[in-house]
Amino acid sequence: MVTIVQLGSTKTPAILEMVIALGAEAKVVERGNFTNEIAQQSQAIILSGSPIFFTEVDFQPYREQFRILNDLTIPVLGICFGHQLLGLLNGAHIFRGEAIRTATTIRKTKEDVLLKNLDDSFTMQEDHTEGITLPPGFIHLASSDSYIIETMRHPTKSVWGVQFHPEVSEENGKILLGNFLQQLR
Secondary structure, three states, X not given: XXXXXXXXXXXXXXXXXXXXXXXXXXXXXXXXXXXXXXXXXXXXXXXXXXXXXXXXXXXXXXHHHHHHHHHOOOOEEEEOHHHXXXXXXXXXXXXXXXXXXXXXXXXXXXXOHXXXXXXXXXXXXXXXXXXXXXXOOOEEEEEOOOOOOOEEEOOOOOEEEEOOEHHHOHHHHHHHHHHHHHOOO
């Protein structure tokens, strides 16, 4: 079962729809209901986006609730706010940047299984105003003209973050989420 953690995004139903369309069993769990027990029973976890700005809230409650993610050995994908959350849990810095709410060209900086079958430059929908620095030890996978850390990966685990929204990025998003779900097999 893929657990999709709803962090407040209106796009979360699109994540669920795409994951199911790609053949995986999935469920959405509201942030307030996400526990260590649910995390440990999951085959994979996807963290949604959110309208919340980490530059405007206390990160400590998120750190306490989601620290379990650093101990898991299952695949984890953070989308937008979820990407930022993974970064902050691993020592990245958050910054307020330019508001990007459009299709954007993303450029690979390194090959990875998450980006398999995507062109060296591909388009994804963006909808964010914050970005992160690369957490220490993480691998930088893709950039855009607007944000340097568009995609990253943990160096030894199946943990990725994407600043963009694959769930609303048509075929390219389907390819990326399909690549993520391949890690379950």
